[in-house]
Amino acid sequence: MPKRTAYTAKIEHYQILDENGELDTRLAKNTLTDEDVVFLYEQMSISRHYDEIAFKLQRSGRMGTYPQNKGQEAGPAAAGLVMKQRGSVDWIAPCYRENLALFLNGLPMESILLHWMGDERGNKIPDGVNILPMAIPIGTHPLHAVGLGWSAKYKEEDRVGVAFFGDGATSEGDVHEAMNFAGALKLPCVFFCQNNKWAISVPSSTQTASETFAQKGLAYGHHCVQVDGNDIFACYKIFKEAIDRARMEHKPTFIEALTYRLGDHTTADDARRYRDQAEVDEWAKKDPLIRTRKYLENKGLWDDDRQAQIEAKAKEIVSRVVKNAEGIEKPKTSDFFDDMFAVLPDELVRQRETMRTSVLGQRPQTETLAGQPQHA
Amino acid sequence: MASLTLVQAINLALIQEMEADDRVLILGEDVGKNGGVFRVTEGLHERFGAKRVVDTPLAESGIMGSAIGLAMGGLRPIPEIQFEGFMGPAYDQLTNHAARYRSRSRGSITIPMTVRVPVGGGIHAPELHSDSPEAIYAHTPGLKVVMPSSPYDAKGLLISAIRDPDPVVFFEPKRIYRSFREEVPEDEYTVPIGKAKIVEEGSDLTVVTWGASTVQCIEAMDSLPEDLSVELIDLRTIYPWDEETVVESVNKTGRCVIVHEAPKTAGFGAEVATVIQERCFLKLQAPVQRVAGFDTVMPYYKLELEYLPDAARIGKGILECAAY
Ligand SMILES: Cc1ncc(C[n+]2csc(CCOP(=O)(O)OP(=O)(O)O)c2C)c(N)n1
Numbered sequence: 104m105p106k107r108t109a110y111t112a113k114i115e116h117y118q119i120l121d122e123n124g125e126l127d128t129r130l131a132k133n134t135l136t137d138e139d140v141v142f143l144y145e146q147m148s149i150s151r152h153y154d155e156i157a158f159k160l161q162r163s164g165r166m167g168t169y170p171q172n173k174g175q176e177a178g179p180a181a182a183g184l185v186m187k188q189r190g191s192v193d194w195i196a197p198c199y200r201e202n203l204a205l206f207l208n209g210l211p212m213e214s215i216l217l218h219w220m221g222d223e224r225g226n227k228i229p230d231g232v233n234i235l236p237m238a239i240p241i242g243t244h245p246l247h248a249v250g251l252g253w254s255a256k257y258k259e260e261d262r263v264g265v266a267f268f269g270d271g272a273t274s275e276g277d278v279h280e281a282m283n284f285a286g287a288l289k290l291p292c293v294f295f296c297q298n299n300k301w302a303i304s305v306p307s308s309t310q311t312a313s314e315t316f317a318q319k320g321l322a323y324g325h326h327c328v329q330v331d332g333n334d335i336f337a338c339y340k341i342f343k344e345a346i347d348r349a350r351m352e353h354k355p356t357f358i359e360a361l362t363y364r365l366g367d368h369t370t371a372d373d374a375r376r377y378r379d380q381a382e383v384d385e386w387a388k389k390d391p392l393i394r395t396r397k398y399l400e401n402k403g404l405w406d407d408d409r410q411a412q413i414e415a416k417a418k419e420i421v422s423r424v425v426k427n428a429e430g431i432e433k434p435k436t437s438d439f440f441d442d443m444f445a446v447l448p449d450e451l452v453r454q455r456e457t458m459r460t461s462v463l464g465q466r467p468q469t470e471t472l473a474g475q476p477q478h479a
Numbered sequence: 480m481a482s483l484t485l486v487q488a489i490n491l492a493l494i495q496e497m498e499a500d501d502r503v504l505i506l507g508e509d510v511g512k513n514g515g516v517f518r519v520t521e522g523l524h525e526r527f528g529a530k531r532v533v534d535t536p537l538a539e540s541g542i543m544g545s546a547i548g549l550a551m552g553g554l555r556p557i558p559e560i561q562f563e564g565f566m567g568p569a570y571d572q573l574t575n576h577a578a579r580y581r582s583r584s585r586g587s588i589t590i591p592m593t594v595r596v597p598v599g600g601g602i603h604a605p606e607l608h609s610d611s612p613e614a615i616y617a618h619t620p621g622l623k624v625v626m627p628s629s630p631y632d633a634k635g636l637l638i639s640a641i642r643d644p645d646p647v648v649f650f651e652p653k654r655i656y657r658s659f660r661e662e663v664p665e666d667e668y669t670v671p672i673g674k675a676k677i678v679e680e681g682s683d684l685t686v687v688t689w690g691a692s693t694v695q696c697i698e699a700m701d702s703l704p705e706d707l708s709v710e711l712i713d714l715r716t717i718y719p720w721d722e723e724t725v726v727e728s729v730n731k732t733g734r735c736v737i738v739h740e741a742p743k744t745a746g747f748g749a750e751v752a753t754v755i756q757e758r759c760f761l762k763l764q765a766p767v768q769r770v771a772g773f774d775t776v777m778p779y780y781k782l783e784l785e786y787l788p789d790a791a792r793i794g795k796g797i798l799e800c801a802a803y
């Protein structure tokens with residue numbers, strides 16, 4: 104046979120909870136319990152409020168640049184819950200648009216605010232929390248999830264390396280090297296790509312000529328799947344399967360979660376320059392909070408009273424978090440020296456003690472030569 | 480003449496070179512419709528179209544490597560790397576290819592491209608948006624490295640860079656992107672690569688600096704004693720740097736303070752100090768003094784002003800060198 108088909112593939116798309124709050128009960132089987140859904144809705148509400156307050160802090164000069172998570176809460180919430188239910192043993196290598204996955208697995212809510220307030224203490228990870236600091240260089244950290252998954256396999260631990268990243272990140276070479284390593288070395292890893300349609304001003308259609316982002320994993324031997332990223336049921340189901348596939352088969356999964364960045368890229372951005380409001384309005388209707396609330400209301404699990412309660416609770420939690428983040432004592436200058444090495448080289452100690460970068464001035468002025476101008 | 484900010488001066492230079500030479504094109508992340516995250520390429524997409532102002536996929540190695548190919552193909556690409564902290568992925572292409580093609584092909588292949596990169600701290604930016612890596616590229620044989628400190632120089636140096644037959648890394652100090660205006664001629668003009676500028680003449684002590692630190696040095700000089708006459712030199716080009724201007728000045732003053740934002744150790748100040756030692760040895764009346772960033776990771780913005788050399792630290796360095 105001179106000609107045959109060497110390879111065919113298809114990418115499945117999962118949606119279980121649609122934008123009207125209607126559930127596909129068949130697909131929803133063995134996924135989220137009622138309590139889980141209530142919990143996730145509450146968490147997403149708190150996260151949304153956190154985002155709004157963070158935005159206001161930036162606008163009033165109390166915080167630097169901040170990237171809102173608004174509209175993208177469902178994927179991180181559902182994936183975060185899967186990992187939380189496993190005892191938060193998995194390694195999370197995050198970008199900056201999955202706050203909720205981090206909060207659900209032990210990162211204090213203050214940390215993210217502190218980071219964006221220009222304070223490295225926001226990156227200090229409490230003992231026993233398996234989360235890396237947010238990666239600022241786009242697409243570099245999935246390799247760390249790969250190495251962490253590898254270390255778990257090596258030590259025969261039941262842990263998975265999980266990377267969160269955006270559609271734009273898939274254009275970086277490092278992401279492809281990460282995907283290839285995970286596939287070729289058979290590592291327990293999950294790649295969670297939040298396709299929010301934009302990478303700052305660049306639409307995902309400019310980012311790639313590929314029909315889906317999910318199919319990018321095919322070339323590296325991943326199990327690949329696309330989900331409605333605003334649907335907590337689909338995200339939960341697919342992420343849980345991915346974790347199990349990683350643990351039991353050491354086969355990586357590439358998940359493309361279709362979602363939308365409802366806010367600007369960051370507070371330094373103005374999305375009106377490059378995208379139509381009509382598109383934003385369309386996606387606002389698909390907001391994960393709206394559909395989850397509808398679902399809960401239809402099931403008689405939610406009402407206006409409970410809504411008022413969670414809004415009050417969100418306010419209380421977030422204002423306490425803001426107070427803690429803003430109330431922290433000013434960092435000391437010596438801080439940026441002290442964590443450079445386990446043992447500081449002499450030169451660094453000298454720089455720290457004197458705040459000097461020249462040998463001059465570190466000695467008493469008695470060395471001043473006679474006859475020279477004396478201005479010191 | 481118009482009174483322009485550094486951003487506007489660069490924007491004008493880009494427009495004029497693109498009008499004059501249709502081989503010139505811009506590529507990078509968000510440079511098109513958005514006009515760049517600092518708005519340096521504002522209006523260019525509308526004016527020249529998507530063929531010449533190209534929003535690329537998010538990949539610095541891709542931007543740099545394909546710009547090399549464009550240059551080899553007879554064009555004059557201007558790749559933009561969004562922040563200096565993201566040159567990492569492009570490093571291999573820039574240093575192992577762009578810098579070496581002419582030499583390894585014995586002159587048969589050349590890479591006339593200008594890599595634009597916002598640089599430096601002081602704007603309250605997040606991590607990896609505030610570094611000063613100029614010494615790394617000055618230490619890469621085959622690259623020219625430029626860093627203007629004023630709108631006038633920015634326009635003239637950028638035009639020189641675009642017309643240069645070799646790869647130029649054009650660092651734009653973001654701290655002074657919009658901090659002041661200067662008269663900038665409407666017509667095209669060049670400021671030569673490799674020529675320093677004597678910002679202020681003086682006879683007692685030489686200060687050598689570049690980029691946004693130039694502004695800090697001017698501020699420091701304002702509060703020095705009247706009878707201390709300081710000569711301020713802005714290198715403008717880090718490589719190939721203007722040894723003659725510096726050597727002549729230090730031979731006259733006998734004292735030198737070098738100021739830069741980058742970490743001290745193996746910073747470009749070390750090179751300048753060495754050449755001064757080689758060429759002004761018998762004229763020196765004090766050790767060359769460095770006021771620089773510390774040998775640490777650039778701190779997040781709560782502490783960035785304690786890291787960056789400011790007028791107080793620079794002034795102290797000058798006084799101590801003068802008193803030595
Ligand atoms: C290596 C690198 N290049 C450029 C940037 C600047 N930058 C920050 S976010 C971003 C877009 C990221 O898009 P995407 O991966 O889709 O994530 P999203 O912001 O949409 O969540 C860019 C270009 C960066 N942080 N790192």
Ligand SMILES: [Mg+2]
Pocket residue numbers: 269270271297298299300301302303
């Ligand atoms: Mg995106």
